[in-house]
Amino acid sequence: MAERNVMLVLHDVAPETWNDYRPFVEAVDALGNIPMTLLVVPDFHHRNSIDKDPAFIQLMDQRLTRGDELALHGYFHCDDASSPSTPRDWFMRRVYTWEGEFYTLNQAQARERLNHGMALFQRFGWPLHGFVAPAWLMSEGTRRALSETPLRYTSDPQHFYLLPDHTRIDAPGLVWSARSPWRRGMSWLFSEQAARRHRKAPLLRLGLHPVDMRHDFSRRYWLDLLKRLMNEGRVPINKINWLNRHYLHERQAA
Template sequence: MNQPPSVLLVLHDVAPQTWPDYQPFVEAVDALGQVPMTWLVVPDFHRTNDLEAHPGFRRLLDSRVERGDELVLHGYYHCDDGPVALHPKDWFMRRVYTHEGEFYHLSEAQALARLRAGIQTFERYHWPLEGFVAPAWLMSEGTRQALRQLPLSYTSDTQHLYRLPDFTAIDAPGLVWSARSAWRRGLSKVISDQREQRWRQAPVIRLGLHPVDMRHTFSRDYWLRTLERLLNDGRVPMTKLDWLATQGLRARSAA
C-alpha cells in the first residue's frame, strides 16, 4: 500500500534563547490542529543556554514530547570555537560560510565526547532520542566515525536522511532559507517556490526553519503559508522519526 506524501516541520537551534522567536509560530501551527514537529535541541546553545539552568524551558519540551513531537540532538554548543583554521577551504567553511559548524573539524574522540554528553543530557531529562543533526549540517570524518559507534538511528543533511550506523541515504528534499537580510529573504523565496514546484510529486518535503526566519514577518508568514498549502494538498505532517519508520527504519534500540 502506497504511503500518502508527507511534510516534516523541523525547528532548528532550539534553546531557551531562541524560544521567544519560535513561540508565536508554534502557537500558530498548534492552532491548525495536530501537526507534529521535530525540534532540534542544543544542550548549551553558544555556551550560555545550559538546559540545566532553565527548568521552565525543559518543562515546555516535556510537554511537546507528550504532544507527539520529536526531540533531536543538534550539536552540543552550536558554535565553532576551535583553533583557527589554517587551510583556506576550512577557513572559508568555518569563518565565512558559518561560525556555527561545531562538528566540522572535530576528531573522532572529540566528537564522541560531545555526542555522549548530548545523549546523557537527553537521558537525564527522560527524552527519547534517535536522531542527531550537526549544526549547519557540517560533519567531519571523525564525527561520522563517532556516530557509527552510538545508539542513534539517523542523521541528516539538507537533502537526505541517513540511516545509522551505515549511513544509508534516503532522499528527503528540504526547503531552507537564508534570512539575515532583505535580499537574502527575497532570493530564498524565489528559490524555495521553484523547488516546491519541482518536488510536487516527492514522497516527502522537509521545512527547515531557523530562529532568524521567525524575526521577520515576510519569512515567518512564508513558512506558515507553505505549511498550510502542503497540508491542504494532502500531505501528512509527521516527525522525522515517524516518517523514517514508514521507510523501514526502526529505532536501533528496538532493532
C-alpha cells in the same frame, strides 16, 4: 496514491531562541495536531545550558506529549576550535558559517560531545533517535563517532542517513537565509521553485531557523507554505515516525 508527507523541523531550539519560535509554534498548534521535530542544543553558544532552565525542560516535556520529536543538534552550536589553517577551512568556518561545531572534531572529541548530549537527554527522560550537526557540517571523525552510538539517523539538507552505516535516503528540504531583505527575496524564489520541483516527492522537509521568525515575511511564508502543502494532501509527520514507517522497522525485521 501513497501518502505524501511534510515535515516541520525547527533548528537551534534553546531557551534563548524559543521566544523567536513561540508565536509561530502557537499558530501551528492552532491548525491542529501537527507533529514537529525540534533540534535541541544542550548549551547554545556556551551561555544557554538547558539543564539550568526548568521552564524550558518543562516546555520540551509538553512538546513531547503533543507528539513532537526532540533531536540532538550539536552541543554548543558554535565553532570553538583553533583558527582555520587552509583557504577551504577559512571559507567553510568564517564565510559559510561560524557555527560548524562538528566540522573539525576528531573521533574522540565528537564522541565526547555526543555522549554528553545523549546523557542529557537520558537524564530528562527524553527519547532520542537522531543527531543533526550545526550547519550540517560533520568531520569524518564525527561520522565514525556517530556509528558507535545507538542513534538511528543523521541528516543534511537533502538526505537522511541511517546509522550505523550512513545509508543515504533522499529527503528534499527547503531552508531560508533570512538575515537581509535580498536573502529573504532569493530564499522565497528558491523555495517556490523547489516546492514545485518536488511536488510529487513522498516527503518534503521544511527547515526553519530562529532568524526566520524575526521577520514577518519569512515567518508568514513558512506558515502559509505549511497550510498550502496540507491543503494539497500532505500529512505532517516528524522525522523518527517517517523513518520508522518507511525504513527502520524493515531494517530491524531483517
